[in-house]
Amino acid sequence: MAWFDWQDVFSRAVVQQLPINRSAFHPTEKADAMIETLESTQVAPETLRKIDAYWRAANYLSVGQIYLYDNPLLKRPLKIEDVKHMLLGHWGTTPGQNFIYAHLNRIIKQYDLDMIYVSGPGHGGPAVVGNTYLEGTYSEIYPHISQDEEGMRKLFIQFSFPGGIPSHASPECPGSIHEGGELGYSLSHSFGAVFDNPDLMVACVVGDGEAETGPLATAWHSNKFLNPATDGAVLPILHLNGYKIANPTILARIDHEELDQLMRGYGWTPIFVEGDDPMRMHAAMAEALDIAVEQIQSIQRKARESGDTTRPRWPMIVLRSPKGWTGPKFVDGVPIEGTFHSHQVPLSDPATRPDHLQQLEEWLRSYRPEELFDEGGRLRSEISDLAPTGDRRMGANPHANGGRLLRQLKMPDFREYAVEITERGCRGIGDTHVTGKFIRDVIQLNDDHKNFRVFGPDETLSNGLEAVFDVTQRQWNAATVDTDELLSPTGRVLEMLSEHQCEGWLEGYLLTGRHGLFNCYEAFVHIVDSMFNQHAKWLKVTSELPWRHKIASLNYLLASHVWRQDHNGFTHQDPGFIDVVVNKKAEIVRVYLPPDANCLLSVMDHCLRSRHYVNVVVAGKHPSPQWLTMDEAVEHCAKGIGVWDWAGNESSDDPDVVMACCGDVPTLETLAAVSILHEHLPELKIRVVNVVDLMRLQPKSEHPHGLSDPDFDELFTQDKHVIFAFHAYPWLVHRLTYRRTNHANIHVRGYKEEGTITTPFDMTVLNDLDRFHLVMDVIDRLPETGGQGQALKARMQEKLVEHRRYINKNGQDMPEVRNWQWSPTR
């Protein structure tokens, strides 16, 4: 069925949607009739002409941003001084995005849509900036970029100019929730935005370069998680302009039939709009958008009226148009429009090449600016009339400035979930299991506003948050069978085996003013290092923009962590995500390592209430000792770091050694070591310091949570040895403390890439972080422990041999370790 020859497309305009023959789909009558190629349109010719004028205006502004330093309205012939010295920017994607934006303006007005725009392709800045300027939102936020000649001049200069704005849909651009400097997350962000926003529609432009990335390739499957009754809709517009930086794109170079199959295989119903003749393309695109919006509305109406939420085959649009459309066809004999040569700046040298300057002027004038802008530089009202007004403008839509819509979460009192401390070190059920109940009630309390979600790659149960399933299920809209459990068309938990989707959905959810939690294995959260980086950068920049309202924090709960991956082996052992995190701006990042369940509750409560941070919480799911009563935990977490008097035995303020610990397993091993020392070297005065808030270790000058130097010295002394048992790579502690008075005496034990299939305790032995090694560390640092110390050290070495022998035979830890419990010996 070779009904399409892709090499032949650029002489005409086509809109095509084959009907699909499945009962699950709700076709409009219009779609049913579309077996044949359509070239006619039902949109009035004068509307199409207005769209074209709007498009030309946006294209004019885009070229102006890339090139012009002065003479914005071309009131005089273009001179060298009118052109920027350094030409930066990307023309290639821009005209296609301008085309889409203009058409969306019409459709928003026609159907009174609540719509935002997500710009997936890289470097579409000139388009989104130009369009928000045309619709007026840009000047409202930045009054100096006024809608007149002087404002236009400033608009042009600031683009890719020092102190100005980047070439992406950056945070500075109104209407953006997706900068897109790094490619791949446009669809995930879009789906995140429409979950629980039933009236919102996101027009998501997916670049065909971006479409090659892994995260984007799997994001198409997000439609298996969308509920047509309670969620909004995403309208993906796959923009096939055919090229990346210097290569063609895959999706532009497969058979038309294959692309159709691919989109249908992903569960979408594609509508193809293909061609290069502007007026025919306007007709085709208008038609396609009418079809798409009517199909979406029909799907939603059916689901909402009948309650039948069977997964629909949502429409999507494939727009095939030339890269650098309407730009120079040739420069110096090299074909530009429709090739990768139009990716950046087609005319590279107008300042020194008079012919380039002339060609630039012709290009600009080809949009007939005098028809578009009045004498003062304002878009003529008969054209601006195309765009919606007020908050319906995509640049002004409040969903794209999510903090405006943010509601405070209703929070249960976390103290009510407290673990009772019958005695210090009593065994808990697993810290995340306790917090699961708290999260469960957060879900329930906010059920009316549906503004809180839990995301995870199929690990919410495995991570110990099973309590949430008392009150909700996993939202899932693919097929089900009788034996399925905890699946439902609506539910607060979203699980897909893609950390990229979990992160992208959550980001989109937060950016549109809601709250959430991402639970993940510690080792595999590295999969989203780069997404975290980009989100942290977004938070940093938006925190400096007064008009951007603060959003809820991005909360990570890393529950299956490095020290309890003994059974999963070496591949699952990596605590390095926090190393990546602390590289970002101190104002944005927070890292917590609560030692027990009550501390975890206190920390989690704090994180869920916080704004505009990234909070990383590392906590265990396995049964482990409980140390602090809720009152103690609240106080300890508020301080973030503190001495555990009950564990140490210093009578004065002058210990012989400080035993510091950070993380649940290091705390356990430290206290076990302390109890051995108490028993065998009762004279030794030990101070125990526990760290919950990692950033307390940094100097106050480096991080807002940082301890002052006197406070740090107070805790860690100025000259005593500090044996520091740390959850992650040991160097991180040094990196945070290297300027502290006593740094030379801080000796850190942490994970050092030694692991295999082994027992829980043996994981710590392999990395010298176990109780026996910690005791030996103390003795090695304190020669004054003398013969008694040496005897104890020998005993510890014997213990290690005994341990090794035991586990190799029995496959589990020896009873004295397995059943160890804290008992105060003083």
Added chain:
Amino acid sequence: MAWFDWQDVFSRAVVQQLPINRSAFHPTEKADAMIETLESTQVAPETLRKIDAYWRAANYLSVGQIYLYDNPLLKRPLKIEDVKHMLLGHWGTTPGQNFIYAHLNRIIKQYDLDMIYVSGPGHGGPAVVGNTYLEGTYSEIYPHISQDEEGMRKLFIQFSFPGGIPSHASPECPGSIHEGGELGYSLSHSFGAVFDNPDLMVACVVGDGEAETGPLATAWHSNKFLNPATDGAVLPILHLNGYKIANPTILARIDHEELDQLMRGYGWTPIFVEGDDPMRMHAAMAEALDIAVEQIQSIQRKARESGDTTRPRWPMIVLRSPKGWTGPKFVDGVPIEGTFHSHQVPLSDPATRPDHLQQLEEWLRSYRPEELFDEGGRLRSEISDLAPTGDRRMGANPHANGGRLLRQLKMPDFREYAVEITERGCRGIGDTHVTGKFIRDVIQLNDDHKNFRVFGPDETLSNGLEAVFDVTQRQWNAATVDTDELLSPTGRVLEMLSEHQCEGWLEGYLLTGRHGLFNCYEAFVHIVDSMFNQHAKWLKVTSELPWRHKIASLNYLLASHVWRQDHNGFTHQDPGFIDVVVNKKAEIVRVYLPPDANCLLSVMDHCLRSRHYVNVVVAGKHPSPQWLTMDEAVEHCAKGIGVWDWAGNESSDDPDVVMACCGDVPTLETLAAVSILHEHLPELKIRVVNVVDLMRLQPKSEHPHGLSDPDFDELFTQDKHVIFAFHAYPWLVHRLTYRRTNHANIHVRGYKEEGTITTPFDMTVLNDLDRFHLVMDVIDRLPETGGQGQALKARMQEKLVEHRRYINKNGQDMPEVRNWQWSPTR
């Protein structure tokens, strides 16, 4: 066309492949006839019975590995003591993989295939270990795991046991190039393995959980890069067992037609094998494999005989079988087989529950071990006869121990590409452009063996390696048009806009004994942090296995780096990859920051010759000053760190201050600062230290490249201030040097997340790493510079104001900065 009801499948066995109606495909006659459901087979019944016996043997060994501590052949009734204390492992995926492996054994023998097996689903260890044991390779490598009763007992005990082996296809398992603890890379690794291996076929089992990951979702498109004449073939087997840890999988819960479209949309021709009745499934699978192999061979024959390499629609298999197939149907009334409950250990409590113990024994005996193994515990020869012998066994195939096949690269003399240093600091063409010529000749010299490739996400040109296109092109097998450039069905460069694919392909290429280079933007290499982690872990473990031969290093060239992303903005600015890298084992990782082109040549030569490392090279592509002659560069790089006498002015060995630099831009700014200091404070004795090999900074005890403390003190003094200009986040230097004598005096300037659209020099100003700040740092640290120093500091502050004013007006750096050149003033 609802020709399939997925809910109905588990009562029968089906093999289906619809013909595709395209000329590009080369169908066998057999495939043409397959419009109808096939349930017959042409494979002889006795062969099918042998396959079934082999499968039962593998299943028996798998259950044994998960459960048994003793009584491996069940010669006596099962007792509690025969069962392990801690039950770890994953049954769910195992029987399906055993099924596939047995069938592949037949097909290898029948067609004399050179085939390896890639196990994509997580935790398939019991399958691959059991099968390599059955075929004999396991015992050849580990003689104590002998093919007898005692060996079988040890085989069972070691699984998921301290000191034993993990639950994945880990490095310890012969035949594995893909551990798969982290999911998503099986297809990328498989394609990497078959590039330039025309006779190799990789059977790649893709888990349906894994298939949800982004990297896997885009890896299907790898077929657009495969040349049927000069590369081998990948046979993907999508294993739909329906469930992940606790959820169904997406691909198992979409309509059959959608899945068919999805695979066709990805460019494959799926063959469906679906059912649960073992004997009928054997017939169907045998048939499907015959079809697939014959189609692959037909495609290859056509391409190789006719030279027509038009992209074929390669076959792939969809195997839908129950999760935990042949395991317990119900346990305690809960359905297990065919549900997610079979993911891990179906019978959790045989040691305390007699009924579980009995059910386990029945399960084990259901495979009829007495029919399979002789009295001594060896697989009966009439069954073992199914498997191939010698190197045709998938566990023994040399491609899966790539070091065995590794050929030394033929290397040109890198000195011949030297930049001539007409004067210190003369402007080069961009360091990577110089190295591009060297890489070009590496490609050409090794053209006969075709064992070197360059990978990148559409950035090989952008990263300055354009010279490689003098001798090769980008390999590309999708459609082309007249205006395309540098595309060809064969070529040494592979570019897809997915860092995941580039990394995964390269890993697969290296693991099968070849060489390569990954060029990438520095900020976006974070996308593969997690893949790097896994590869580094693989290298660490394999370096400890004597039978694993060393492979070529994984070389990263990060050419578009943080300091020259001024025009791309904040999203493109992140130098944190090396922070992730240095967390891994010191024996494995190397980080180089050559300051100029000659150093880069020397470093790159070294990296390409090295083995079993990960080398990270950060180098610029923009024109920049050239400092060292080739002889000097060779000496400097060999030392990895050194004093630049010609730049400093200390007459004795006693400088007033040390100016250290690491990275090309920091070196430039440091030398500019030094020249200002020489001019204005000529009395000040400055030592300039440049660092190429970052690991030299670490103590020798921490890294094999680490400087001894005396050597470090010699360079950095014991007590003088060190102003250290660093390429990446400043804390990394502290982390590496915190134990050094003079650490308290080391003051590091680096990137601290301050960036925007700006000029190249301004990027350094924003982060206080520019020459003016460096000069001020020196003055601040050396009060003895007195009034002269204060005057210079004031001048520097004026310069910064002047700079800001200039760039805001002109959009580029002021001429004195732009045109600055080193001139020795002493």
